[in-house]
Amino acid sequence: MPITYPGISIGKARELLQQTDKLIRTVPEVKTVFGKMGRAESATDPAPLSMIETFIQFKDREQWREGMTPEKLRQELDARLQFPGVTNAWVMPIKTRIDMLATGIKTPVGIKIAGPKLKEIQAIGLQLETILKTVPGTASVYSERVAGGRYIKIDIDRERAARYGLTIADVQQGNATAIGGVNVNQTVEGPERYPVNIRYPQAYRDSVEQLALLPIVTIQGQRLALADVARVYIEDGPPSIKSENARVNGWSFIDINDVDIGTYVKRAQQAVNEQIDLPPGYSLTWAGQYEYMMRAKEKLAYVVPLTVLIIVLLLYLNFRNVTEVAIIMGTLPMAVAGGLWLMYLANYNFSVAVGVGFIALAGVAVEIGVIMLVYLNQAWQVTIAECEREGQTLNEAVLIQSVMRGAGQRVRPVMMTVAAIIGGLLPILLGSGTGSEVMSRIAAPMVGGMLSALLLVLLVLPAVYYLWRKTQLGTADS
Structure with a gap:
């Protein structure tokens, strides 16, 4: 599951997806590979464009190279998929989907950073990346860039728009139609239905400069450019906002190797406590499969003694x-x-x-x-x-x-x-x-x-x- 930074363009994301799939397919043990980027039209699939979900199907063990093991295969695949700005996490698909639905964390271990300001949360996440990379057992670590999004802002000047008889709604509707498009019809092909969407060609909307030149026609028939009534610019902002317990969150994803979760989290917590001094109002919560382990540990703490007590009671009732x-x-x-x-x-x-x-x-x-x-x-x-x-x-x-x-x-x-x-x-x-x-x-x-x-x-x-x-x-x- 390669993860890159937010703000990646659709074209670059498509190129990265194709490159990773081709490299994975070069491994002799791989039978099929299928990569998915982006999200489906479903609330249960909140995957951002920066997260690639790659599903790999391997051949039967009899067809693997001599001496090849799953661990060696994982290491070989990880070595081939080394791209600048891309972090790899090798996890099982069904198990990961269950973990994501239950805790939101798609790796064995995760850290949820909670606090009032996104920029400070991102700064703490970057510190965690640096610290956890040196902890033994860390395969990869990635902290979300919660303040690293890029947005095109169209700031409409009300006074200038009013001079041409335009309202805010008129300008916004024109922008929505030109950039996002509008469904004007529906085509029927057998049992299938497809909407017909009309918008400006990509050359008219592929940069801030081109967007500023988008034509606007007033009621009086005047022809204007969007820059005549609005300021078009790029602004930084959060790519997405997560919250738990009414607090804004940023997550760090940690993939581990050759170590159990309990031992790794103990080492990582010690390193984090020694090297990070959290500002007031911020907190760290260890999540992922570690949450399951702690819940199970709490249950076993009374289930095991209760089991022994029941055994003793039954034995005493029998032998007196x-x-x-x-x-x-x-x-x-x-x-x-x-x-x-x-x-x-x-x-x-x-x-x-x-x-x-x-x-x-x-x-x-x-x-x-x-x-x-x-x-x-x-x-x-x-x-x-x-x-x-x-x-x-x-x-x-x-x-x-x-x-x-x-x-x-x-x-x-x-x-x-x-x-x-x-x-x-x-x-x-x-x-x-x-x-x-x-x-x-x-x-x-x-x-x-x-x-x-x-x-x-x-x-x-x-x-x-x-x-x-x-x-x-x-x-x-x-």
Whole structure:
């Protein structure tokens, strides 16, 4: 998504669009490329002329050059599209459209500068561009030129117009017809309808000097030039005005590379706080996907503890014993450790999908622990009944035999449960199709956690159970 400065002419914009499309098409992996500049006749598409939306379709992976990866492809495309005054942002089309509709920011990270004066907002944006370019992980940064628009002003002199019998409306209507045109008819071509618009040729309106020579005919038949009754000149102004919470805004768009959003924003905030002293009445708001991350973080802050609390409550209602509940809950740290190790090996960052995976892992790990503990209790109750029937005394040797018998009965069911879970999640973890980026991050904590939970349930949990029952035997003997 190349972005350039406001005030670009339609002809230059068309030339830039064609050049970028041709350069992208020279990459062997590109199948089709389609660029769009400007906006549609819709309120949901507020794209300015300075923003190019380029949609690239790639060939199948089998047809790519040997050793080519999506990251290398992005770097090659970015290297080819280096134009003065153009900033590139490489984003996914559907995801970006959703982000733009939700937050207005089309890049992973954005900054919204709010304040009373547009010129000051633009100056702060330029400072942000300079500072953020040096932050590690910045692929590109562009701040909107909120005061960089160029407008042709036609300032009508009322007194001079009145001398010729012209009103303000007469002059304005003539200008609107000559420059913008007027629909005089409609042509019908089969089921299609097209308006017929008449206006002056482009040579009469392609510069300020030519506009000043536009002819005006008065009611008395006098022929005048527009410069006789108005001053035509170019004036600077805002290309567009954005506002949020009743405050004027200017936005900065930041594309990142080889870094997660949370780490990058932390670095960027530190750099900005150290190097920018905001004037009174101005503020910075970090937006884009960072907003989603903060909302998810706030929800997970109470969802995760609530999940653990519900698990503890259900376990207590089942066992009616705080110690047994604590033994089972002890499986969670070991399971979480396995999930964290696999995330580290896969180079995954923490995200909402990863959080969902850990929540699912907590339920499955506790379930396996419950299975083992139930059979350990059953084996111990059977051992107690046998000792009472045969008149034997409960001792440490009897306890060891009971624990080994109960744990041994659960080896195969636990192994089958873990194998079924991991076998079902491996295709999701290793998949590469549409949506695999999210699904693999849900599966990774569960696969890694199940491997470590297996070792815990088969080895550590019986040992902890043995120590607990041994303490009870010592208390009973005393």
